[in-house]
Amino acid sequence: MTAELKKVSFSYEGSSEGALYDVDLKIRDGEFVVLIGKSGCGKTTITRLINGISPYYLKGDLTGEVLLGERPVGERKSYELAGIVGSVFQNPRTQFFNTDTDSELAFGLENMGMDADAIIRRMDEVTSEMDIAYLRDRNIFQLSGGEKQKIAFSGIYAARPEIYVLDEPSSNLDEKGIGLLKRSLEKIKAQGRTVLCAEHRLYYLADLADRFVWLKDGRIKGEFTQEEMLGFSDETLAEMGLRSVRETMTDPEKISYGDDDRKGLRLEHLELFRGKKRLNDEINISIPRGCVTGIVGENGVGKSTLLRTLAGLHSQYKGEIYLEGAKQNSGQLLKNSFMVMQDVNYQLFAESVYRECTLGQKGISKKQIEEVLTRLDLYGLKDRHPNTISGGQKQRLSIAVGLISNRDVILFDEPTSGLDAGNMRRVADIVMDLKRQDKYVIIVSHDQEFMNLCCDRIIAIHQSN
Amino acid sequence: MIRLDPRTKLFLLLSVVLYTAFSETGIKDCAVIGFVTITGMLLGEFRKSIIPALIWFFLYFFALFGLPHIEGVIHTSLLAWLALIFKCYPCCMLAGIIIHSTQISEFMAGMAKMKIPRTIVIPLAVMFRYFPVVKEDWSYIRDAMALRGLRPTPLGFIKNPSAVIDALYVPMLVSASKTADELSLAAVTRGIETPRPRTSRLKIRFGSADIIILISYLGLIIFGIMG
Known part of the structure; x- marks a missing residue:
C-alpha cells in the first residue's frame, strides 16, 4: 500500500x-x-x-x-x-x-x-x-x-x-x-x-x-x-546534524584495564551479586582523577549494577573499593559519588531549577549555585519548573545537583539513549568539562559513537560463567 | 493445579466480602483463612498463600495470648488496629492471590462474557497493567532519593517530611502520566476502540473445578451468617 x-x-x-x-x-x-x-x-x-x-x-x-x-x-x-x-x-x-x-x-x-x-x-x-x-x-x-x-x-x-x-x-x-x-x-x-x-x-x-x-x-x-x-x-x-551511517566500533586504542595508580579510584577483586547470583568475573581497575572511563559489556553482565555499587546504592558485592587510598563502604560512596540516571525524571522533584540545587544542601552559598548553573548553561532557567525544561536541560540539571553537592565521582547510565547527533555531542562536551574539573567520570553506554567521542579509555566487563 | 474462570474468582471475592460483613471476628476466621490458603495453593500461588497465612496466625495468636498482658493506651490502640486488620485480612489476601493468578487478557475475556461494558473493563485492565510499573518506578525513585540523602523510611520521613513526599510523588506522577499516554496510544493503534465484540484466544468456561469451589464458598457464606 x-x-x-x-x-x-x-x-x-x-x-x-x-x-x-x-x-x-x-x-x-x-x-x-x-x-x-x-x-x-x-x-x-x-x-x-x-x-x-x-x-x-x-x-x-x-x-x-x-x-x-x-x-x-x-x-x-x-x-x-x-x-x-x-x-x-x-x-x-x-x-x-x-x-x-x-x-x-x-x-x-x-x-x-x-x-x-x-x-x-x-x-x-x-x-x-x-x-x-x-x-x-x-x-x-x-x-x-x-x-x-x-x-x-x-x-x-x-x-x-x-x-x-x-x-x-x-x-x-x-x-x-x-x-x-x-x-x-x-x-x-x-x-x-x-x-x-x-x-x-x-x-x-x-x-x-x-x-x-x-x-x-x-x-x-x-x-x-x-x-x-x-x-x-x-x-x-x-x-547535517546526523549520526553515522556506519557501525562504530570501540576505538581499540582506548581499550584498557587501567594502570596501577594507588591514588585514584580503585576497584580490587570486585565481584557483583544480585541475590545469590554472581554477575561478573573479578574486576580489577584503577581510574585516575580527570579521566573519563567508559564501561561496555553485554546485557545482564551487571554494568548498571556496577554503577549502582559505585554510587553506594548496591551493597551486594565482594572485593574492595578505594578512593584515594581510603577504603569505601556504601555509605561513604553515597556521599562521594553521584549518578545521573538514564531517566532523569526520577531525580527531579523541586518546584524550580534553583530550588532543585538547594534541596537538602547545607552550607552552600548562592554564588556557588549560580556558578554551577551558569557553567551548565542553566542560569537563565533558574525560576522555571524542572518539568517544563527540555530533556537535555533536565540531564544537565541533574549533573548540577551532583556538582553542587561536591561529589568527586560522577556516574552516567546511558546518557545518550534516544538523542540525536547534536544533543549527543552536547552531552560529550559536558563530560569533557567534568574532566577539566578533575572529576572521576564513569559512563555506561551502548552508544559507541558517543563513547569514542568522550572516553579516555573503555573497559569491557565479562559475564561470570 | 487448577484453573478457575475469572467469573468464579469474582464470585469468591464477593462471598468473602459478604462473609466478613455478616460475621463476627473469631475462630471462624481462621477457617476462612485456611480456605483462602488452600484456594491459593490450588491455583499455584504458593508464596502469595503461605506467607500471608503465617502472618495471620502470628497476629491471631498475639491477639489471644500477647495482648492481654499489655495495658493502657497501647492495649486499646493495638486492639483497635488488630480488629481492623482482622476484618480486612481475608479479602485482601484473596484479592492478592486473584490479581496475581489472573492474566489481563483472561480478565478482559471474562468481563466480555458477562457483558460488562468496555468503559468499565478497559480502565480496570489498565489499572492491573499499571501495578508492575509502579513497582519498577519505586526502585528508581528509591535510588534517586538515596542519591540526594533522602530515605523513604519512617525515620527519613520524620527528618525531612516535605522533601520525602516531593521526591516520591512528583516522579510518580510524571511517570504515570507519561506511561498512561504512551500506553493508550499503543492500545489505540492496535484497535482497542473497535465497537465489535472482542474475541479471546482463551477458551473460558466453567469446569468441574469451578463448580466444586463455588459450592464450598457458598457453604462458607451460609456458615458465616448462620453459625
Missing part, C-alpha cells in the same frame, strides 16, 4: 515543536523509507499523521491531504487503521497492554474479532516466522529491552498490516536488541511490506532503506538513495 502527504502543514496545539510546513512525500508500495533529521524536525509527526495518532489523539491543525492508498487517513476509524498500519514506538516498556507475552501477541487479533482457533494458529505462524519460541509464555517485565521490542514488533506483525510505521524503534536498545530489530525489518522488507521509519541511529538501516528523507525545521531538505547516504563522510553527516 502507498502512503502520501500532499502539501501537508501541521502544528500541534499549543506548541511549535515538531511542526510540518508544506511537505510533499510519496511512499511507494513496498518501499522502505527512513526519515532523518534532528530532534523536533517533524519526522515523528509524519509517522503520527500516517498512523492516525495526529490529529485525532495528539491534536493540531492539519492542512493538505494525508492518503493511505487512495483514501484519506481521516476516513478510517482508529480500529480500521489498526488492521492496515502497524505502529512500533520508542519505548518498549509502554507498548504493552498485557503483562505476559502470549496475550500481547494475541491482543491485536482479539481486537479484530478473530476466533480463538484462528488466533492460536496465527500465533504459531508468527512464532516460527519471527523466531520467538523462546519468548512465548513469559512475563514481560522479565524481558530485556531488545526482547520487549521484539515481542511488540511480533504482536504488530501478527495482524499482518500492509504498512509499518516505526518511531525511533532503536532508542532504548543495545546492540543485541538492534540486531533483533534489524532481523524483523529484513523479514517484512522481504515480504514486500511498505515501511516508514523515523530514526537517529542510522547504521543498522543503511543496507535496508531504499530512500532517506532528510527533514529540517519541518521541511524536506533533501532525499538520498542508499548509495548517496553511504557516500557521505561522518563529518558531512555531523554538519
Whole structure:
C-alpha cells in the first residue's frame, strides 16, 4: 500500500515543536523509507499523521491531504487503521497492554474479532516466522529491552498490516536488541511490506532503506538513495546534524584495564551479586582523577549494577573499593559519588531549577549555585519548573545537583539513549568539562559513537560463567 | 493445579466480602483463612498463600495470648488496629492471590462474557497493567532519593517530611502520566476502540473445578451468617 502527504502543514496545539510546513512525500508500495533529521524536525509527526495518532489523539491543525492508498487517513476509524498500519514506538516498556507475552501477541487479533482457533494458529505462524519460541509464555517485565521490542514488533506483525510505521524503534536498545530489530525489518522488507521509519541511529538501516528523507525545521531538505547516504563522510553527516551511517566500533586504542595508580579510584577483586547470583568475573581497575572511563559489556553482565555499587546504592558485592587510598563502604560512596540516571525524571522533584540545587544542601552559598548553573548553561532557567525544561536541560540539571553537592565521582547510565547527533555531542562536551574539573567520570553506554567521542579509555566487563 | 474462570474468582471475592460483613471476628476466621490458603495453593500461588497465612496466625495468636498482658493506651490502640486488620485480612489476601493468578487478557475475556461494558473493563485492565510499573518506578525513585540523602523510611520521613513526599510523588506522577499516554496510544493503534465484540484466544468456561469451589464458598457464606 502507498502512503502520501500532499502539501501537508501541521502544528500541534499549543506548541511549535515538531511542526510540518508544506511537505510533499510519496511512499511507494513496498518501499522502505527512513526519515532523518534532528530532534523536533517533524519526522515523528509524519509517522503520527500516517498512523492516525495526529490529529485525532495528539491534536493540531492539519492542512493538505494525508492518503493511505487512495483514501484519506481521516476516513478510517482508529480500529480500521489498526488492521492496515502497524505502529512500533520508542519505548518498549509502554507498548504493552498485557503483562505476559502470549496475550500481547494475541491482543491485536482479539481486537479484530478473530476466533480463538484462528488466533492460536496465527500465533504459531508468527512464532516460527519471527523466531520467538523462546519468548512465548513469559512475563514481560522479565524481558530485556531488545526482547520487549521484539515481542511488540511480533504482536504488530501478527495482524499482518500492509504498512509499518516505526518511531525511533532503536532508542532504548543495545546492540543485541538492534540486531533483533534489524532481523524483523529484513523479514517484512522481504515480504514486500511498505515501511516508514523515523530514526537517529542510522547504521543498522543503511543496507535496508531504499530512500532517506532528510527533514529540517519541518521541511524536506533533501532525499538520498542508499548509495548517496553511504557516500557521505561522518563529518558531512555531523554538519547535517546526523549520526553515522556506519557501525562504530570501540576505538581499540582506548581499550584498557587501567594502570596501577594507588591514588585514584580503585576497584580490587570486585565481584557483583544480585541475590545469590554472581554477575561478573573479578574486576580489577584503577581510574585516575580527570579521566573519563567508559564501561561496555553485554546485557545482564551487571554494568548498571556496577554503577549502582559505585554510587553506594548496591551493597551486594565482594572485593574492595578505594578512593584515594581510603577504603569505601556504601555509605561513604553515597556521599562521594553521584549518578545521573538514564531517566532523569526520577531525580527531579523541586518546584524550580534553583530550588532543585538547594534541596537538602547545607552550607552552600548562592554564588556557588549560580556558578554551577551558569557553567551548565542553566542560569537563565533558574525560576522555571524542572518539568517544563527540555530533556537535555533536565540531564544537565541533574549533573548540577551532583556538582553542587561536591561529589568527586560522577556516574552516567546511558546518557545518550534516544538523542540525536547534536544533543549527543552536547552531552560529550559536558563530560569533557567534568574532566577539566578533575572529576572521576564513569559512563555506561551502548552508544559507541558517543563513547569514542568522550572516553579516555573503555573497559569491557565479562559475564561470570 | 487448577484453573478457575475469572467469573468464579469474582464470585469468591464477593462471598468473602459478604462473609466478613455478616460475621463476627473469631475462630471462624481462621477457617476462612485456611480456605483462602488452600484456594491459593490450588491455583499455584504458593508464596502469595503461605506467607500471608503465617502472618495471620502470628497476629491471631498475639491477639489471644500477647495482648492481654499489655495495658493502657497501647492495649486499646493495638486492639483497635488488630480488629481492623482482622476484618480486612481475608479479602485482601484473596484479592492478592486473584490479581496475581489472573492474566489481563483472561480478565478482559471474562468481563466480555458477562457483558460488562468496555468503559468499565478497559480502565480496570489498565489499572492491573499499571501495578508492575509502579513497582519498577519505586526502585528508581528509591535510588534517586538515596542519591540526594533522602530515605523513604519512617525515620527519613520524620527528618525531612516535605522533601520525602516531593521526591516520591512528583516522579510518580510524571511517570504515570507519561506511561498512561504512551500506553493508550499503543492500545489505540492496535484497535482497542473497535465497537465489535472482542474475541479471546482463551477458551473460558466453567469446569468441574469451578463448580466444586463455588459450592464450598457458598457453604462458607451460609456458615458465616448462620453459625
